[in-house]
Amino acid sequence: MGGPLRLPGLLCVLLSLSRAGAQGSQACNPRCPPNSECVNATACRCKPGFASSSTEIFTDPLEICDDINECVPPMKVSCGKLADCQNVEGSYYCTCSPGYELRSGGTNFTNESENTCQDVDECKQNPRICKGRSTCTNTQGSYTCQCLPGFELNPEDPKLCTDVDECSSGQHQCHQSTICTNTLGSYQCHCRPGWELIPGSVNGRNSTICKAVKPFFTWPLPPGVHSQSLSRFFEKVNNLHKDFKPVAATDTIQNLIGAMDDLLKAPGDVEDIALPVRHQVATQLLLGLEQSLRTLAESLPEGPFTYRSSSDTELSLMNQKPGNGNVTLGQSHARIHLDWATATGAGNSSTGTTVVGILSNPNMGKLLVNASLVLDPEKEEEVQKAHQGPFRGARIQILSPVNSVFLTNNDTEKLASPVTFAFSHDGEISGKRKEVICAFWKIDSNKSGHWDTTGCWKLGSGDNSTTCQCNHLSSFAILMAHYDIQDWKLELITKVGLSLSLVCLLLCILTFLLVRPIQSSRTTVHLHLCVCLFVGSAIFLAGIEKETPDGEAGPRCRLVAGLLHYCFLAAFCWMSLEGLVLYFLVVRVFHGQGLSTRWLCLIGYGVPLLIVAISAATAAATASEGYVGETYCWLSKKHGFFWSFVGPLAFIILCNAVIFVITVWRLTQKFSEINPDLKKLRKARVLTVTAIAQLFVLGCTWVFGLFLFEPYSTVLTYIFTILNCLQGLFLYVLLCLLNKKVGRQGRLWEELCLSPGVASPLTWHLGLAGEGRVPQVGLHGCWEQVLRVCLFHNWHQPQSDSGKGLCLRQGTWEGTWSGVESSQAPLSPGAQAIGVWYVKARITPSQ
Structure with missing residues (x-):
């Protein structure tokens, strides 16, 4: 009975399952969301590998089925050793960790029991996985690239080994007397320039030791120069050489600059040296300082170096391996911009580091005073075109410190690419015929020097800075040039006027000597006045020009300046004596005869001689170059020396003006007393002639010369030149032609020459x-x-x-x-x- 009863039950189960499948194949109501399936046509359920946030079976169509991550707790799946779980949509799989692989050669598995992961030997798998200069070493699950000695891994690419620069990184063991040169995977130590291996030392990485062959600077005292200040300076320099050690290069540089500052702050007897020799000394100091600093900089550690002394002398330099771009070096006085190729030079690319330096010395200008300036032809043509006249020369004023530039490259006379400079300087003073220019100190054949503009040009200029470019290197400065432009019209007026004046002065002298009826104390004064003016005008016309307008004044020029000083001072003194004679003649006519001829000559020639003697002695004692004019053979305006002429001139003009006023006033009284009925026209004419005579004879025309200072005045210059060039003509007309006695005797001479009889001379x-x-x-x-x-x-x-x-x-x-x-x-x-x-x-x- 049991068997038959089981059969109908089984049938019932199969029947129900078949019905359920039939219902599932039908559309669900409501509709199920993604990653879910329908249950009994009325509910939904998430597919395997997914889960809802509510119950397993749901009817809400808005429910979401999320993926279940089986690789993390609490659902974490164990893949075994050396393996990793990889989650996928609705499932998972296992794979070996990086550096490992399945023994079977597969890639994925799902159970720990299938795990056969083992290490992968990448070095055998890819022998070139590590790039040049490295070896591959396999490790558990990976590998490493090991660099050969002298190389290191590139931080950006761990498979690449690059060369280690032991010289720049300080990893070398070179001695301080040597220079480190990097090589591929290693480095070399070799002696510095001017050094040699010590006995027993060999070239190598650790055993190279050198000694100096020649001193880092050799500055002998220039031949023929006797100066205690220079001797003390060179003695300090020699002591620095004896005690020099490369490790103390910084201290040596500072001591060298200090010695230079001590010399230039108080030059002492250096300023007494003749100007060409002083410029020769300055040239030698600039060259020696440049060479010494270049050599000492090579002993400094790589990198920048800056030093500023108490005297405001500033050094800035860079000592490093040259790059491919540009280098800019700056300090408070100057900045320089150039490329590394120019700084290194063609023959120095393998010597290691490159030196770029600039030294600014505010006191060097003391030795470069009164130096000449030579303009390049293009600049000279530009100046002549701008000022519409021939260029005669230029006086200069140094506005900036003297900046010496030095490089590792010694061949800097003609650079492939120009160097740009920016110099700070004192505020410029604008004016006519003035210009701020860029100049360098050029060495002459006699080891002296002068300022030059060849190869340098100005890019721009402000109130306190100027930018320049040059195609060579030397010592540079910013100058204020005062151009001397030849005025051919003024020169013509001067030559013609002085020539006419010389003829008239000679006629005056002959008249005062030969015409006896006019002999008096006034005639004596007029005679000596004309002699002084004649000699002074002749010297002025023949020798006022310098040998070279912008050069050094020679003995001839100094002699001309001294003679002109004396002659014109003597002329002024005789003009003052004219005033005294007029005073005794008109005002004190009843109080004696006045000054005798002996006293007149003593005053007229002795006083100017005393002034010139004192001036010359002062110029010689102070080495102030008083009888060295900027452009002509005349007195210098520097150090107030020009006042040895202007002072007496102003005093005499003032005194003569006072005498002139008193004399005209007394003459007016005397004319009224002598003849009260004198016609007004005749009185006015006599007074006018007398006033004009005194105006020119007493030198009142020279008053225009007192205003011939800066700013330059063309109008006053022409007035002064015309009046003083024709002063001889004025004297001849007023003292001779308008003199009745001279005219009467002139007519008698004429009658004597023309009449056949002898009654006329009698x-x-x-x-x-x-x-x-x-x-x-x-x-x-x-x-x-x-x-x-x-x-x-x-x-x-x-x-x-x-x-x-x-x-x-x-x-x-x-x-x-x-x-x-x-x-x-x-x-x-x-x-x-x-x-x-x-x-x-x-x-x-x-x-």
């Missing part, structure tokens, strides 16, 4: 012109005229015993002279000669 000597008197004819009239001649000359000449009875002592006329002798009138030699001449001319024909 009439001239008798002073009878204008009186209508004619000499009598015959013996009695002849004696009368001779007597008048003798008496006339006796009035004009001092008494002389030798003249007594000597008018006629010859021939047939000796006995006839008793009538004249009885008068006992002392006769001068001139009167006697005229008497003899007259008797010969008149009596002889009658006999």
Whole structure:
């Protein structure tokens, strides 16, 4: 019975399952979400590997079936050792960890029992997995690349080994006397330039030791230079060389700059050295300092170095392996920008480090004063075009410190690419014919030097900085150039005016010497005044120009400057004496005769000689180059030396102006007292002529010269030049042509030359012109005229015993002279000669 009863039950179960499957194949209501399946057409259930957030069976169509991560707790599946579980959508699988693989060569498995993971030997699998200069070493589950000695792994690529730069990283063991040079995988130690291996030492990485072959600087005292200050400086330099050690290169540099500062702060007797020799000393100091710093910099550790002394001397340098780009080096006084190839040079690429340095010395300019400036042809043409005149030279003023640039590259006379500089300097003072320029110190063939602009040009300039570019290196500075442009119109006026003035002054001198009726103290003053002006004008016209407009003044130029100083001072002194003579003549006419000729000469020539002697002695004692003009052979404006001329000039002009006012005022009174009924026109004319005469004779035209300082005034220059070049003409017109006595005797000379008779010269000597008197004819009239001649000359000449009875002592006329002798009138030699001449001319024909 049991068997038959079981069969219907089994059938019932199969029947129910078949119905359920039929119902599941039908659409669910509601619709099931993704990753789920329908249950009994009325509910949903998540598929295997997924789970809902609510119950296993749900009816909410918004329910979500999320993936079950079998690789994490609490469902974490164990894959075994050296394997990792990898979750996938609705399932998972196991795989070997990196560096391992299944023994069968498969990739995935699902049970721990299937785990056969073992290590992979990457070095055998890929022999080139590690790149050059390295070896591969297998490790459990991985590998490593080990670099050969001298190489290290690249941080960006652990499979790549690169060279270790032991020199720049400090990993070398080179001695301080050597230079480290990096090689591929290693380095080398070799001696520094100017050093050699010590005995027993060999070239190598650790055993190379060197010693100095030559000193790092050799600065002997220039030949022929005697200076205690320079001797002390070179003694300090030699001591630095004796005690030099490469490890103490920093201290040596500082001591060297300190010694230079001590020399330049108080040059002492260096400033007494002649200018060309002083420039030669400055050239030697610049060259020696540049070479020494270049050599000492090679002993410094790699990297930048900066030092600034208490005297504001500043050194900035870079000592490092050259790169491929540009290098910029700066400090407070200057900045330099150039490329590494220029700094290194073609022949120094394998010597290790490259040195770039710049030294700014504010005190070096003391030794470079009064140095000449040479413009390159293009710049000179630009200046001439801008100022519309020939370029004669330039005076300079150093605005910036002197900046010396030094590189490892010694061949810097012609660089492939220009170097850019930026220099700081004092504020520029604008003015006519002035310009801020970039210049360098160029060495001459005689080891001296001068400023030059060839190969340098200005890129831009501000109030306190200027940017320049140069295609060579040397010592540079920013200069203020004061251009001297030749004014051909002014030069023509000067030459023509002075030539005419010399002729007129010579006529004045002859007139004052030969015309006797005008002889007086005033004539003496006028004579010496014209002599001084004549000599001074002749020297000015012949020798005022320098041998070279912008060069050093030689002995000839100094002599010309001294003579001009003396002549013009003497002329001014005689002008002042003219004022004194006028004062005694007009104001103090009743109080004596005034100054004698001896005193006039003593004052007129002695006072200027004393001034010039004191000025020359002061210039020699202070080495101030007083008789060295900037452009001409004249006094220098520096150190106030020009006031040795301007001071007396101003004083004399002031005194003469006062005398002029007093004299004109007293003359006005005297004209009124002498003839109150004098016509106003005639009085005005006389006063005007007198005033004009005093104006020019007393040198009032020189007042324009007091205003010929900066700023440059063209109008005042032309006025001053014209008036003073024609001063000789003014003197001749006012003192000779407008003088009635001179005119009267001039007419008598003319009559003497043109008349066949001899009455005219006798009439001239008798002073009878204008009186209508004619000499009598015959013996009695002849004696009368001779007597008048003798008496006339006796009035004009001092008494002389030798003249007594000597008018006629010859021939047939000796006995006839008793009538004249009885008068006992002392006769001068001139009167006697005229008497003899007259008797010969008149009596002889009658006999």
